[in-house]
Amino acid sequence: MRPLRHLGRRSILHPPPHPPLTIPLTSSRPFSESAAANPSNKTQIYVSRSHDPLTNLSLEHRLLQTSHPDSIVLLLYTNRPCVVVGRNQNPWLEVNQARLGPQSHIQLVRRRSGGGTVFHDEGNVNFSVICPPKAFHRDTHAEMVVRALAALGEGRARVNERHDIVVDRDEGKTFKVSGSAYKLTRLRSLHHGTCLLRSPGLARISGLLRAPGEAFIKAQGVDSVRSPVANVGVEPAAFVDAVVAEFRSMYGGQAVEVDGFGEEVLEFEKVREGYEEMRERAWVYGQTPRFVLSTEATEDDNRERPAVPFESKLYIEAKRGIVNKLTLNGTSLDSPSIVGASIWEISDWATRLRDAGAGVDDVKEVGAWLDGVLATQP
């Protein structure tokens, strides 16, 4: 593993400005939805200046929706620190929410594509390629990034069987440097991926991605696969140049390169709508597939449970982040303060349990425990 040369030098709370592009731009102009949809723009290259994850994901989604069906689009962006869960994942199973939020300056985001949970920060560059379904293969553009890394001197990167990019390091150790996810729509296919280059936050990742409720929750949907990760160790700006060069050599033509856009893309109504939708807790938490939280082994989930700081047996069923059922020692609490309530609206479980008629000890002990295990961001 290469030393992290920048570790600790920069404050993660105040990321440095994005380094300037060094590629010669054939044309540089503001983002335009009509240019994206113009059939003559077969190859489009965008480099975002925004570090806001929702702005970038919303812009990416808008390009997926509006770019001409025959076009091929590359978008590169870097986000400020955030944890991004897949479309069909459970944040209470994937993320330690106590380590997120305004204090830590790490945002929780749910993207629209599939796959598992990833961590982004300013040392990570995201690449995104949108193409017609007929041209879509899961490895094509991961291979493109591998060639870009080779051009930058990292010759041991390769695409593995999970369509991720890994680097074989000394003593036979292999580290993941890039994770892929996909969104397939009627007219377009999107492949986006991360690439850890000089992330100062690697040491925090495993703590961030370990949820306190993991041993108690059995969820439908998609589990993340844990992999040891590493930085490639190249400058983000050089990586952007190299990926653009590879993309150009694959698709040639006169690329429409749009540079210098940032938050102003939110002035586009549909981009803003997508942004607002992704910001809603009804999306971040309410998109969660059905899950069961139980302090006892169940038929579906017979794992032995760790000790809990209360005597009662607790069982909760939730769908779309809304409580369908809660039982204590087998007795159902049918109060509307719990059943039908959105978990993300519950900041104080003790009050809800008391209103639903739970015993004094349960109100205090189970309430405090659930505040931690089913925590949400404000």
Place this chain on the structure above:
Amino acid sequence: MATLFTRQAVASASRTARCWRPAAVKVAPVSRALPISQRMSFSQSVQRLEKRFTETHEWIDVASDGKTCTIGITKHAAEALGDIVYVELPEVGDDVGSGDSFGSVESVKSASDIVSPIDGSVVAVNDPVAETPADLGKDPEGEQWLIKVEAADLAPVNELMDLEAYTKFAEEDH
């Protein structure tokens, strides 16, 4: 090999169908000219319209009441998707719009939209599919249907591909 065999069988069935269907009539009632085996399989629903297919690999089957449509994903789609790990479906009472996504399927890190071929209101959801998504690949055009929709206007269904056209389309798709 099993896949290849299935596709050949499907193709030959559609060639048989081509012999009797008048070219000008897109949706034909079941004809007496059908081979006995096919006639028997339709014996419970004589008025039933022919199953139709979309370019985005959904199928739609109109029931004999003339308004309830069953929608699912095709065998070809299920094979292409690979291991399905999650199926997201709408709720009964939700509206679906022609050309709009009404749900999604996740497989191999990919969230794929499922697109409705018609406007209508969801009257039934095949919940067991959502419970055990891995089973969707077993019988996607039968037991593993996804939703039933009550449609006001069935005209768009006539514009969709029949089995023969879809089989050809799916073969060329990849």
